[in-house]
Amino acid sequence: MDEDFADFKIGIAGLGLIGGSLAKAFHSAGFFVAGFDIGKSTVDEALNTGAINLGACTPSVLYNCDIVFVALYPEGIVPFVKENAAKFKRGAILIDCCGIKTRICESLYSANLNGLTFIGGHPMAGTESNGFSASFAELFSGASFILTPRPGEDDRILQTLDRLLCHVGFARTVVTTPQHHDRMIAFTSQLPHVIACAYVLSPSLPDHEGFSAGSFRDVSRVAHINPELWAQLFIDNKDALCTEIDLLIENLQGIRELAFSGDANSLKSILKKSRTATCGGANSRNTPV
């Protein structure tokens, strides 16, 4: 560990899949980790597995930490930060970890947080499982951690975070605006989840055994979704998400029409366009068909 971090205390609010994995990862890297969760059994489990040094069902264990990751459901983040802002250590940095940024950052960047630094964050990692029992220290290996700081945020803070997050396996931090984050996440994360959920609602699903292989597994995997969490994420980012769903439907209809009419040449031409797009070459900036 960097010498800079020798006396660093990491706080984690919410010990679900993301918070639990952050706790395990920082603990494995030798950090002091305090954890808070509203579920007593979750706190007990986190203490018993050694993921945290100090835990409780109230946020008070976090007030002495240098950096606090707020790994709560989207709708809990703004109230949590506002209600506890005055109680944190002077100079503490709070980073949330949820999948939408505009609403949260707009609300917290315009609020009086008593000198606290809040930074919007989003670790680009997850699994189709949820809860502390699904968490593991290696979840973030090679992933990026997106940061959406307020305009003009102190560069040294962002550099510190970048170095800190490398200690738990992140490959890099990506700094962008909350708005660009939300537009990109609508495509890279929310849309695949919408697709998976829509896909498995086909009446053909129950008969798939023996007829399915890798492409079925891949497209259906994330349909094993946390409904509470993702309903919030989809609604919070509905404009960008609906734009992406509409584009997808337009492209699906394009392929459907060509298959239906038996126009092999035009169909091949679209499939070539898709293949080229995945190669990231010069032709990868496609428009809808």
Next chain:
Amino acid sequence: MDEDFADFKIGIAGLGLIGGSLAKAFHSAGFFVAGFDIGKSTVDEALNTGAINLGACTPSVLYNCDIVFVALYPEGIVPFVKENAAKFKRGAILIDCCGIKTRICESLYSANLNGLTFIGGHPMAGTESNGFSASFAELFSGASFILTPRPGEDDRILQTLDRLLCHVGFARTVVTTPQHHDRMIAFTSQLPHVIACAYVLSPSLPDHEGFSAGSFRDVSRVAHINPELWAQLFIDNKDALCTEIDLLIENLQGIRELAFSGDANSLKSILKKSRTATCGGANSRNTPV
């Protein structure tokens, strides 16, 4: 190897991803393998890598084989079998390996094949790459091999095939009708490929770096498609495929409307339905939302 197969000769027509992998797998399992491909360089490569014992650019090397896997593009299968039927060894079994069965089986089950046994087949394995260079012996490990024999086909032949295919890693054979195969494959295999191709045509694709993780990788993986092959498959199975695309679009629109209107309870309820569906429980027989 079973004693029954001690003098067995395996033939492979077409040494692409599937044919090449079958050749490598049977060769590794100790079988004599003859291979044919129209590409001389492919035959040379297969001979050099030891995937086949005997190869040529004409089908003649296959005429002495006991079982011949016809791993050609869909449109090449019927002409190949009809044109060569009279030349194969008496009692030889030919199995095709392509992703649609109704058109091929209807054509070949009503044809005079000079005593040859043709069985529709489909190994449920693949990758997003193609060609002999992408083939590997372990491709079929744990996969099912679907067989769509003519009604009343000799059970002993099907049992022999089942035992034979276990030697190269297949977990089991699944026997069904060509029509049921095509309906299921439209959902389990063709639809995920259509989805991937439509997905990557979003104008957001070129900017995904740093904003993407597992769900993006999974849904986009098979967009790196073989356009020639899949255009044939989509068109050959257009009725079943278009039905599945229409159901998917209906379900996508259902989720979109609930996100757009901010109806969190109804949205959660659909996402729960999707989650339950993937658990294969009693509630998994869903209807479109």
